[in-house]
Amino acid sequence: MGSWRAASTACGNRCPFRIAVREPGRLVFRGAKPGPSVRKTLYIQLLLLTVVIGAITFVISLVAISWLPTVASEEGKRIDDIYLFTSVICIGIFALVAAVTVYAVLKFRAGPGDMEDGKPIHGHTGVEIFWTVIPTILVTVIGIWSAVVVVQNDDLPDDHRIVNVEAQQFAWSFSYIDERDGLNGMQVGELVVRVNEPVELHMRSPDVIHAFWVPEWRQKQDVVPGITTFYRITPTLEGTFPIICTELCGLGHSVMRNQVRVLSDADFDAWVADQQQAVDSGGATLGQSVFQNQGCAACHTLSAADATGAVGPDLDSVLAGQSAEEIRQSIVDPNDVISEGFAEGVMPPYGAVPEDQLDALVEYLVTEAGG
């Protein structure tokens, strides 16, 4: 009882902690001495608790565990900076709220058998100004900073590369229209880019909404039927990273994955040379590189291409005796005739593959497995 009187006179009517003060005589104000020192002790204890909780949360969320995949683009770095800033703010607010909660639970616990409600309290102008002004400033800073980063991330130098991306249930394909290296129209089944070279993806979808996401690049963009959307990126790290569709786009959504290979200057040039050579030589070489480029090997077995995929029929055996027209039809419109024992809608249609590449692919399959 004495404790309560002391506490309540110590901070008067504006005591911010009266929220936990109960009826006179019921207050349990353990640990704190009565008198003017109560409030000070309370603040110091709260501060210590905030620091401890904040430090633990900081270590878990930002130091000990790396929650995000390594950042691999310039744009991603800018995004991560905001993310870090926002996380630090969140940790601070969390620590403060958790400290007050823990403190209240420990210090102002109801006595045994006490079923009464706490005393109603009225506002505290100082605290209210504090928790309005500070968040307003923080949110404004985050908002302005984000807007600046969005603008920066959307701004590519003029000499960027362009790759056309087609997203369709349930596959990605990429075609190069860069005149600098003569890759015009070359369609490939995985994205290949040069490290530190800005790229703009022009993305289209013939069916439903998909979304292009490379976790290491951080940026994400919807691919919407009827319009072209743009994705701008400057990869900073060599390596192979996953491409994931993040828009629930149908039954095969979870398998709508691909990869991007970020190559060094020399490796990229070599890759370009390979593609050009395949196009120039035509015939079986082109056919085989189209087979590989389009990702057929992931699902089909074909010994000529060292492919061992098992999602679709074994092309070594099923194509025997099939004509070029039949094989072509199976590739362009796979759901027209479904091979026995296999599901419809698994193999994506390849109608968008440029004609000469499709011809070479069919010719290659006829020679290697059909006829």
Ligand code: HEC
């Ligand atoms: C995501 C897996 C997947 C990919 C990628 C894929 N296919 Fe298929 N393919 C299948 C499945 C499953 C079937 C059987 C169902 C059907 O007929 O649609 C099939 C059927 C076929 C058939 C018909 C086989 C028969 O029984 O006559 C041919 C030919 C074929 N695929 C060629 C290709 C070629 C060429 C590519 C690359 C351009 C390719 N597929 C890419 C899964 C795939």
Ligand SMILES: [Cu+2]
């Ligand atoms: Cu999708």
